[in-house]
Amino acid sequence: MILELDCGNSFIKWRVLELSEATVRAEGIAGSDIALIDSLVALPGLLLTRCRLVSVRALEETDKLIAALVAAFGVAVSCATSAQEMGGVRNGYEDFQRLGMDRWLAMLGAFKLASGACLVLDFGTAATADFIGPDGGHLGGFICPGMPLMRNQLRTHTRKIRYDDAAAERAVERLSPGRTTVEAVERGCTLMLRGFVLTQLELARGYWGEDFTVFLTGGDADLVRDAAPQARLVPDLVFVGLAMACPLS
Numbered sequence: 001m002i003l004e005l006d007c008g009n010s011f012i013k014w015r016v017l018e019l020s021e022a023t024v025r026a027e028g029i030a031g032s033d034i035a036l037i038d039s040l041v042a043l044p045g046l047l048l049t050r051c052r053l054v055s056v057r058a059l060e061e062t063d064k065l066i067a068a069l070v071a072a073f074g075v076a077v078s079c080a081t082s083a084q085e086m087g088g089v090r091n092g093y094e095d096f097q098r099l100g101m102d103r104w105l106a107m108l109g110a111f112k113l114a115s116g117a118c119l120v121l122d123f124g125t126a127a128t129a130d131f132i133g134p135d136g137g138h139l140g141g142f143i144c145p146g147m148p149l150m151r152n153q154l155r156t157h158t159r160k161i162r163y164d165d166a167a168a169e170r171a172v173e174r175l176s177p178g179r180t181t182v183e184a185v186e187r188g189c190t191l192m193l194r195g196f197v198l199t200q201l202e203l204a205r206g207y208w209g210e211d212f213t214v215f216l217t218g219g220d221a222d223l224v225r226d227a228a229p230q231a232r233l234v235p236d237l238v239f240v241g242l243a244m245a246c247p248l249s
């Protein structure tokens, strides 16, 4: 079995594939290295042979996780690394190694699935947009604070914005003007993200008319779905690119 990991700034997304790579046997989201290993150890019949991962975390943090995986499961771990060109996509950054690896892999996955121009929107800790032309040329992208950062900035830098996660979830069932603090903040930040989506769509139309595919991914993609009804929601887009960047045979 193959273990795949996407280590974001907030969460580690993981899944276990059968060796054929065709079936997902188990998957989940972990808040820490220890929580990840606990979840994996609890899986009945787990027999890991390989592991591939992508990380946007600091090198030391990633190395620590790799060491823990080797110690717990004795697996060989491959880590996706930057490239100037792969899968027909050309990295558009001035210094290609500076582009976040999760963005790069999501772009590889998107271009593979679309075989044409695409706009990739990822809503995690940060919200990111990346533009890939019909010839695979990456035009560049944008990085903004995502939902967790916007919410936490308000909580941290004001005296009177305090509420719990359950209230936050209920608040975004509708998006009319809020009548409580939690509604006002959660709906306000959600509308900011939707505004971000609309601006990116407008830019993409300027480049390619209607001839492009929009991809939505990341833990908060559902929050903006209505703003881009034409978009393909692909929660595992980074994993599609990871398989391309770290082939196992």
Ligand SMILES: Nc1ncnc2c1ncn2[C@@H]1O[C@H](COP(=O)(O)OP(=O)(O)O)[C@@H](O)[C@H]1O
Binding pocket: 007, 008, 009, 010, 011, 012, 029, 123, 124, 125, 126, 147, 148, 218, 219, 220
């Ligand atoms: N099962 C889940 N566990 C934790 N967060 C989740 C879950 N489903 C959706 N989310 C949302 O995903 C967001 C984090 O997105 P994610 O793509 O994992 O970020 P990152 O890659 O930066 O770690 C959180 O703001 C949270 O609201």
Ligand SMILES: CC(C)(COP(=O)(O)O)[C@@H](O)C(=O)NCCC(=O)O
Binding pocket: 008, 009, 010, 056, 098, 099, 100, 101, 102, 103, 123, 124, 125, 126, 127, 128, 143, 146
């Ligand atoms: C932009 C990001 C912080 C997004 O991270 P995430 O929200 O997925 O945790 C990450 O891709 C990153 O650290 N990128 C490096 C800077 C750049 O892409 O220019």
Ligand SMILES: [K+]
Binding pocket: 008, 009, 102, 122, 124, 218
């Ligand atoms: K991510």
